[in-house]
Amino acid sequence: MDALKKEYQDWMDSSDVWHETDENKFEGSTADNIDDKIKVLEGVLKDKGIEGVKQELSSDLDKWKNTDLHIAVTGSSGAGKSAFINAIRDVCADDEGGAEVGVTETTMELTPYKHPKNPNFIVWDMPGVGTPKYPKDKYLTCVKFDRYDFFMILSKSRFTEEDLWLAKQIQERKKRFYFVRTNIDIDIYNDSRAHPKSHSAQDVMGKVRQDCHTNLDAADIEAPLVFLIDNHDKLKYEFGQLELQLLQDSDSLKMEAIALSLSVLTSEVLQKKKDVLEKRIAEKAMEIACVWDDVDRQKQLFEDEILTYKEQFNIDDKTLSANKDVLSLTDANLKEFKKFFKDLSKDTVSQLSKKSASLSGRSGSFIRILRQSLLGYQLIIFQLGEGFRSHSQPVLQFSCFALHQNLGEMYKMALKVYDLNAQKSFVKSIYKP
Template sequence: MDQYILAFLKNSSIKNFQHLANDFMPHYSTLISKVGGILSPETLSNIQKDLQEGKLNDAVDKIQESLAAAENCILEVAVIGESGTGKSSFINALRGVSSEEEGAANTGVVETTMEKTPYQHPKYPKVTFWDLPGTGTPNFLPDTYLETVGFTSYDFFIIISSSRFSFNDALLAQKIKEEGKKFYFVRTKVDNDLYNEEVTKPKSFKRERVLQQIRDNCLANLSNIGVPEPCIFLVSNFNLDNFDFPILQETLLKDLPAHKRHIFALLLPTFSDASIEIKRDFLKEKIWLDAVKSASLAFVPFMPIIYGFDLPEQEKCLKVYRKHFGLDDMSIEEIAEKLGTSIQGIKTYIKSLDFWQLVKDDSIAAKARSCAECCCSVNGGAISAVFQLLKVYFLHLKFLDTVANDAKILLHKTLKRAGDVAQR
């Protein structure tokens, strides 16, 4: 089991709160993702102070408040661009839907966004992507643009172009900066540019050189129109694992407030092993924080019975993890169709669809543990806490690792299938 949680149980039972406080921060810093964690620096500092003062319940309350804030946060993302820039396709890619699916953002070569249009994420309804027209249209003039679109409600702005960024884009970026909001320049359709360059100049074509030219042109363009040292992200809406999208993903996560990182990390498509690992890291952090919380609650008599992790809760937990990694029932059907196989065929090489196989344990030892757990839960205390953690902590990790590994297997099979089709 996690060494800190073992120490947490031991030090809590003997009331050695100074050790609890000293160990908490260093351990948490090794646990979180490279893009940050769920707990803000202020919350971490307050938790450590509570532990030093022996206020275990207060520390647990702060952990619970942070977890609730992460679960219930609202995220509003503004995506701005002229017609034909790939703005709607970018939104669809982030939402994990194709342009032909019901509820997809409208795409086309003519102007399809004449007013601000919200698109909820299909799996995370508290996350909304706003498709906003480019500045300069009759209803969205540069001087009044932010007021017209209601800029205060958005967490950050993504300004999109498929060629050159305009003076209006630069003016808008300056106004967003003055209002204390974050903005990011995204250059789309990079794959189209590479294809056209390779077709027209097959002998001299060099992929990295063309990408650098695109980047340099965007930088020079924005610098010339008044944006000093702009940060440009080159993306393809149809191949998110290519170009700068992984860097954009990490940048957005680092810049978001701590309680909003969690939901944004979970909604991003699992387009690479790295994106799967980021999700796994965030969920591991949550499991660890839940374990610390459960360890404290289990000292109280009957608490494990009231807030127990029974079979229905365990199955619900597994389904939640599957949803986060795009392995829910509907997604599995879509993946099976892409791979040209049946759901039964998919079951032959992934494990997270079989809940009972993951939790089944008919051994005498398991039955004895269950009886002992019930008895200890009545009285509470350190032994009760150990039993709860053995069940909850390890089972959560088992579910998470199984689902994440399955997601990688399906990702590689889908990429291989796409590669085989492209070669035909």
């Protein structure tokens, strides 16, 4: 026990382990978070015993689901607010809860739209600045400005005086905001017709971006972030970069809530989902280890986490089948995926004991974090007595490796599906009528 405590403390004190790296610039804070969790669990164990530890682990793993997240979407009539609100929630106007999309102004009231996978993730359709019900001098109070975590200011051409006024109010109050230039696909298409010999999509995007910055610089907007998007094809242009910026600008808990709620699987979002899910592995393995006397429950917890991976990457059987046309998947592809999932499920916790020995020979920031997590959780297990320890310690280790292996394989499969989808999106753009 003393040796284990010393090894754990050595990890925490090691300056060359927790320095900032390109691979994970938040690695140091991750170490602090793990240490905090271990201290909390030690206190829970002392006060409430193993049942308290189980409840604490389960609650912590689901904390992201109870995190409030509010995104405000504003812009002039016809800017594409409703289409954007649907796009970021991965719904369409015909779906239940979809925002109405029309050619006329449809937003007269402040309207919330809940994310279908996370009711605490709410996207707000904001009424225009300066209307009779929302006069400029009372606008921030009327829309309850302090409620929002992020602001999206949309335009299909140049940003208006009202847009720029709101941006300055947001900027003065140190909130995050982004300028979103919609309809970039239409600009590119129109240019291709007008200049069939000299057309360049990149040149068009460059000109549009420069025009946006000229517009914003003239209004003294500091370091504006501008994203060029097509609300109806999220895999093209900069929708993925916008989502990535949202994730990067969030604190750890809100970042987890955003990453695990987003259904738009751009390569950027896939990577962030993988990062977030990796950080859950050791804690989930500890939850599995804590039910050492119930093998069926262990198996269920393990399989539930695997299902979470499938659903997060949109590669569960139901989603693949429902979207096979969109994803360009054949029936043969679907059979391949199903066999892939079946093969993965054979790697149960107990069958991975031999593979777990490979940990000591591996490197990388995630492996370092995983080692440190295991040491910390083993400190808890050692306090539970020999009988509990003899059953739980190997389960903790094996579960970590089983989950890590499955997550890695599913991420690769998701990238494959994403590539198929991106290829189809590219082909559609070439033959756009």
